[in-house]
Amino acid sequence: MDKHLYDQPITPRTESEKQAVVNRLKRIEGQVRGIQKMVEEDRYCIDVLVQISAINAALKKVGFTVAERHMHHCVSHAVKSGDGDDAITELLEVMKHFSKS
């Protein structure tokens, strides 16, 4: 946390940006609940795995949306302010974890 370049997005997320991400996360939350139901109903393993893959793919999409906005605003701002190197190191570290997850 303390190693982070900024505390918040350099350009605050607008209400409609927040809403778009939250809506996608609410759908993902519903999908996670759906898998709980599938397990409780003893549904076939392959069907459960297909659903887990779908959620992971949906979460990665959200992640790339967040990363893209981060680059357009925070990283770009950092580059122009002379803090580009720190912003790039910070982003790449998280992308490495992301690509393994």
Place this chain on the structure above:
Amino acid sequence: MDKHLYDQPITPRTESEKQAVVNRLKRIEGQVRGIQKMVEEDRYCIDVLVQISAINAALKKVGFTVAERHMHHCVSHAVKSGDGDDAITELLEVMKHFSKS
């Protein structure tokens, strides 16, 4: 769905097995809600990405647990019953999607 080898796990999941998976999914569901809150509070992008990576990793772990049980029960049963090839093709197809997600 109709292309699946079985309709349900060949050995029904026990109550404690179900509970263990459902508990992990409930924790993941809570984490997804946590990210919604982070977005609403306009938390820093990198923190959001770290959380998304953590959820993906947790979901993959659940997926491997499901795949492992599936192999010990359904695939093993299929192999012994002469349906091994179908079970293996079915599993590998879903693992390919899984590994890209």
Place this chain on the structure above:
Amino acid sequence: MDKHLYDQPITPRTESEKQAVVNRLKRIEGQVRGIQKMVEEDRYCIDVLVQISAINAALKKVGFTVAERHMHHCVSHAVKSGDGDDAITELLEVMKHFSKS
């Protein structure tokens, strides 16, 4: 090594099976050499990254081919011989690494 269930594939690879895999690996080897040339010629980073993604995807395909044959022969044999649990644990461990790579 010593923790492995078998020393060799339970059904030896046929010459044509070997040739098919080796041919795909030779093509991948050529692609890796191609990237070296791109770097030496100072080609654009994005083009280099596209090529690296293509090689990774090709290697994963080879990996899934190897895993599939392994399941049809070694794992199936182990299941029928009463060593199924060891074979499944062994395979899943390597699939976990594979899915992060």
Place this chain on the structure above:
Amino acid sequence: MDKHLYDQPITPRTESEKQAVVNRLKRIEGQVRGIQKMVEEDRYCIDVLVQISAINAALKKVGFTVAERHMHHCVSHAVKSGDGDDAITELLEVMKHFSKS
């Protein structure tokens, strides 16, 4: 190709930078040849899969090195020159492929 922002890295790679990447790729090339030999010698499937995972991981490391340099030079330059949005879109597209590979 024609959709790319630049034709070459905005700061040419130095000889030592080229050498470092080429050396790592030569090692990877050797590992790919090593797998060919393993297949020809009919080595155990799991050993082959372990090696494939190792190569994938090594290639991803090279990819992240290339991406990092790209951000420090090309993307940063583009941001300062007013072409940041194109550079970011271009990079994220390739990172999405990369994360699935």
